[in-house]
Amino acid sequence: MMAYEKSSETSKLPDSFTDEVKERGLIISWSQQLEEVAHQAVGCFLMHWGWNLTLEAVSLGVPMVVFPQWTDQRMNAKYVGNIWEVGVQVRRDSAGLVGIEEVASCVEVMQGERREIYRRNSHKW
Structure with missing residues (x-):
């Protein structure tokens, strides 16, 4: 998962990046960081x-x-x-x-x- 503080950050990624990683990851604008780190799958x-x-x-x-x-x-x-x-x-x-x-x-x-x-x-x- 990739989280960005500002939605403008996604504009720095190559145009095809989101499509290329959609089966392997998730791009979001904000997340509960502590919950992510604490998750047993990490x-x-x-x-x-x-x-x-x-x-x-x-x-x-x-x-x-x-x-x-x-x-x-x-x-x-x-x-x-x-x-x-x-x-x-x-x-x-x-x-x-x-x-x-x-x-x-x-x-x-x-x-x-x-x-x-x-x-x-x-x-x-």
Whole structure:
């Protein structure tokens, strides 16, 4: 599921994107973020990681793939990946971009045994 704060954000997507992903995902303008993170079907969560969502995910034991964009999100990502060890941060290439291979690699990590390690670590906090 992809949620946008502003409906104008969908205009940044390629014209065919919505049709291409409609069988695999859902694009909406707003959602109950905490309910999404807490849902039992969520294996891990990929987002920019503001402080509130970071604390919610840690308290719920949800492993994280962090993709910081601005302000406090880079610090939050350091806590998630290096201090609390409850998730993994995507790596940007030399141009500052994140390729599909990197995201796929992070998701693979979340399907392996490290996912359970991250989940256990979150219960420490």
